[in-house]
Amino acid sequence: YILPGTPLTTSCKNVAHSAISTSQQRPRVPSLRRSVSLRMATSVSKEEMTEQLKGAKKMIEDLIDKTNANPIMVRLAWHDSGTFDASINADWPKAGGAIGSIRFEPEIKHGANAGLAGAVKMLEPVKKQFPAVSYADLFQMASACAIELAGGPKIDMKYGRVDAAGPQDCSPEGNLPDAEAGPNGKYGGTSGTKPTEDTTPNGHLRKVFYRMGLNDEEIVALSGAHTLGRAFKDRSGLGAEKTKFTDGSQVARADGKAGIGRTGGSSWTEKWLKFDNSYFTTIPNKSADPELLKLSTDKTLFDDEGFRPFAEKFRDSQDEFFKSYANAHKKLSELGSKFEPADGIKI
Numbered sequence: 001y002i003l004p005g006t007p008l009t010t011s012c013k014n015v016a017h018s019a020i021s022t023s024q025q026r027p028r029v030p031s032l033r034r035s036v037s038l039r040m041a042t043s044v045s046k047e048e049m050t051e052q053l054k055g056a057k058k059m060i061e062d063l064i065d066k067t068n069a070n071p072i073m074v075r076l077a078w079h080d081s082g083t084f085d086a087s088i089n090a091d092w093p094k095a096g097g098a099i100g101s102i103r104f105e106p107e108i109k110h111g112a113n114a115g116l117a118g119a120v121k122m123l124e125p126v127k128k129q130f131p132a133v134s135y136a137d138l139f140q141m142a143s144a145c146a147i148e149l150a151g152g153p154k155i156d157m158k159y160g161r162v163d164a165a166g167p168q169d170c171s172p173e174g175n176l177p178d179a180e181a182g183p184n185g186k187y188g189g190t191s192g193t194k195p196t197e198d199t200t201p202n203g204h205l206r207k208v209f210y211r212m213g214l215n216d217e218e219i220v221a222l223s224g225a226h227t228l229g230r231a232f233k234d235r236s237g238l239g240a241e242k243t244k245f246t247d248g249s250q251v252a253r254a255d256g257k258a259g260i261g262r263t264g265g266s267s268w269t270e271k272w273l274k275f276d277n278s279y280f281t282t283i284p285n286k287s288a289d290p291e292l293l294k295l296s297t298d299k300t301l302f303d304d305e306g307f308r309p310f311a312e313k314f315r316d317s318q319d320e321f322f323k324s325y326a327n328a329h330k331k332l333s334e335l336g337s338k339f340e341p342a343d344g345i346k347i
């Protein structure tokens with residue numbers, strides 16, 4: 001499932017003063033005249049880029065509202081950025097991260113990414129209509145919009161991410177976390193940029209997230225994204241075919257409207273299209289409905305001494321959760337990204 005790069009836009013307003021190249025490699029040509037004309041063919045002004053970003057945001061918001069695709073957009077963005085390895089000092093984009101490489105084979109075919117090709121496909125019409133916006137930006141934008149639309153915190157996003165150019169920029173398989181141990185009793189493995197193998201879920205989570213440069217508070221806060229969404233048998237193999245919360249019989253949306261998209265799977269929370277702190281109130285609740293999902297990597301947030309203070313804080317205060325989540329999400333959304341212009345674009 002290869003999604004080829006979209007042709008570069010040809011708008012040339014204000015190139016001289018605030019040009020943003022949509023290509024990573026500036027052509028090296030001897031004549032100034034030729035250089036300018038080439039740049040004009042591959043660049044858009046900051047103003048034009050801002051307009052395209054705003055247009056893309058509006059289109060994404062409509063798309064998510066219509067399809068209830070909030071959870072899968074959050075998962076798509078996280079699986080693009082979560083490959084980052086902070087210890088790799090080689091040239092961009094060798095360290096992985098939020099670079100849009102998930103749209104290419106082999107990355108989109110990694111086991112952890114099962115189901116995400118459909119999410120990339122949903123965003124293709126947006127890319128077509130706003131071609132100057134990178135895939136890396138589209139993925140991260142869709143996630144931030146999804147959270148906000150579901151009632152979650154506003155995330156201080158910036159845009160202008162440069163896209164990975166091709167399959168050669170894909171991360172190796174094995175950088176994302178496992179929710180349960182494999183048949184050998186171990187989580188993770190040795191195939192990613194760094195081994196993440198561990199016999200415990202907390203040890204495994206730390207190996208994965210510390211590799212990204214994230215800390216315990218950020219691990220716990222980001223895990224709270226499971227307040228949205230479901231696990232599916234035909235993707236991760238986890239959860240049930242369906243539950244009373246996912247069969248379409250109950251309202252899951254934050255605004256009380258009907259509609260869940262595809263039925264089935266197991267959710268972590270009852271209202272799994274609403275972003276709130278119910279993940280943290282449900283996981284430790286022994287009398288929570290048994291049809292709700294509690295994976296080993298969820299339960300460890302209340303068992304591990306380093307994680308527990310944060311998990312309890314987020315259980316007791318949705319405000320604290322939202323504050324911490326918004327900061328951690330912003331950081332996650334920028335891991336490994338290269339921005340043009342370097343300080344990004346706010347819309």
Ligand code: HEM
Nearest residue numbers: 071072074078177178179222225229230231232235236297
């Ligand atoms: C802490 C380690 C994590 C593990 C082990 C984990 C594992 C999983 C698994 C097994 C699924 C089910 C996938 C499927 O069957 O379709 C899932 C879904 C999901 N994950 Fe995570 N995840 C983790 C962290 C995160 C983070 C950091 C985020 C976002 C910030 C996130 C967001 C989501 C969302 C929104 C879904 C629901 C997707 C849907 O409904 O289509 N997860 N996760």
